[in-house]
Amino acid sequence: MTDEEQTTEQAGGDAPFNWATADTTPVPIRISGLTNRFGDFAVHEDLDLEVRRGEILGVVGGSGTGKSVLMRSIIGLQIPDEGTIEVFGHDITAAEPDEEIGVRNRWGVLFQGGALFSTLTVAENVEVPLKQFYPELSQELLDEIARYKVVLSGLPEEAASKYPSELSGGMKKRAGLARALALDPELLFLDEPTAGLDPIGAAKFDELTRELTDTLGLTVFLITHDLDTLYAICDRVAVLADKKVIAVGTIPELLETDHPWIQEYFNGPRARAAVATHQRGKALDNDDSGKA
């Protein structure tokens, strides 16, 4: 088949399909028909979700709606009862061990609370995944990479030699982020990254997440209850309720749906405060750019 025939064959009508410019990279995450049960209790039933490349997808829902279980399913820590989960086109639920390893090193995870090993320094924590996937690396190189990730995560270089018990809550989150970034992931999972941070620390962590996403070309799956985070940095938001993702879209798109939880969540007093903060921040940015 000639290139021209190949181009038009897909078109099936007016708009010619262009193979040269088409993005054929598999989507980072595609979930279809996911069901997770604990005994008789179903957390998810026939849940579908797609995460687009380069986006920060906020994942929200009431307590116990299964946000963490969903994340655990995607990273292979929870075996689903039904459904498929593809990560970069690989079916995680059916992957052979070798294939699974090839996908696992393409993501990084920041668990709630950081989940650092308390007996290891920050640098040693960052080195754990590096040693697991690249056992041939010299200690000198491991230390250098760890220091770089620590600084990339907004910590001072000296933090590399500290133990988690010597760090503040915000620093622990950044150390957890440094470890999540250890393998230069394309996909980053953040489970309530701003929980427990003061508003200034939380806003700084949000800024860092956005900056890293843009500069490193990451795709981010971000579980949060933090409305400020949703308004400040999320490209789209997925809402979990009734055992499914009931809606996914930008916040204005979600506001057009009439699901009571969505309306209450995004129109409640806290949401209004988050909108006001977000608009104030934007106005200040515009002011600054006008002066420049």
Ligand SMILES: Nc1ncnc2c1ncn2[C@@H]1O[C@H](COP(=O)(O)OP(=O)(O)OP(=O)(O)O)[C@@H](O)[C@H]1O
């Ligand atoms: N290992 C497990 N065994 C039994 N039930 C579990 C297990 N893990 C989670 N669950 C149940 O699954 C449901 C969803 O839990 P999950 O932690 O995903 O909720 P969540 O949406 O992340 O909640 P939160 O916002 O409070 O963190 C809860 O009812 C929880 O009790």
